[in-house]
Amino acid sequence: MLAVFKNDVVNPPKELHSPTSKQAFARPKSPEEMLKDFLASNPINGFSLGFADKGFLAYAPPQSSVMSQQRLFCGVNDVYCIFLGSLNNLCTLNKQYGLSKGVNEAMFVIEAYCTLRDRGPIPAHQVLKDLEGSFGFVIYDNKAGIVFAASGADKAVNLFWGVAADNSVMISDNVDIIKASCGKSFAPFPAGCMYHSERGLMSFEHPMNKMKAMPRVDSEGAICGAYFAVDAYSKVNSMPRVGSEANWATWG
Known part of the structure; x- marks a missing residue:
């Protein structure tokens, strides 16, 4: 999967930028070039969905059912989701949200997001903590212009994010795609966040703690972006809202 969003849609942590990234390649590939490469490597069932000048999502199902994580794509009411992995308690979650048995993980995540966006009573971090299984997903709400991404705490699904040469933000489960456009300005998307x-x-496992950036050094000793982790000694200024105003569109 590949998600690309322009810098007026996503403002990533400044530590994701690497001062040596421009020297990583003589000519890094643009996100558009990486999209062409992605589709060329999945000529039969790969596809992309563009959002004018905001960005695009690209998706291809697993090429083999053997030793491959589930990949799902879904769009409902102009909200789109790419979901990797699986939820062990999906049936229970569907019942809790009043959804049918046929709703898959991507559809559920969209429905949960929309419920919370529209003033649901449960804070986002609690919803994510209730997801049992291995997962990573990216949501784009085209009407609101909101990007929402998360990665499960068990680290079984690996996502990477980075800043491309044109300052757009890329998210993918393929680190080679990220490196080709972002040089050294990339990092693993932190688990449980x-x-x-x-x-x-922010961490949904430890919502009261702030996030900290730790310099990431490559094999040549060059600083290249940063790892992000929970700061055990630093707290947020206030408890995340738990009332009707707490939702995935306005948490804080």
Whole structure:
């Protein structure tokens, strides 16, 4: 999968930028070039969906059912989701949200997002903590212009994000795609965390703790972006809202 969003949609942590990234390649590939490469490598069932000048999502199902994580794509009411992995308690979650048995993980995540966006009573971090299984997903709400991404705490699904040469933000499960466009300005998306394009990065496992960036050094000793982790000694200014105003569109 590949998700690309322009810098007026997503404002990533400044530590994701590497001062040596421009020297990483003589000519890094643009996100558009990487999209062409992605579709060329999945000529039969790969596809992309563009959002004018905001960005695009590209998706291809697993090429083999053997030793491959589930990949799903879904769009409902102009909200789109790419979901990797699986939820062990999906049936229970569908019942809890009043959804049918046929709703898959991507559809559920969209429905949960929309419920919370429209003033649901449960805070986003609690919803994500209730997801049992291995997962990573990216949501784009085209009407609101919101990007929401999360990665499960068990680290079984690996996502990477980075800043391309044109300052757009890329998210993919393929680190080679990220490296080709972002040079050294990339990092693993932190497990047990969620990112909101207006509210930034936070841990849903430890919502009371702030996130910290730790310099990432490559094999040549060059600083290249940063790892992000929970700061055990630093707390947020206030408890995340738990009332009717707490939702995935406005958490903070």
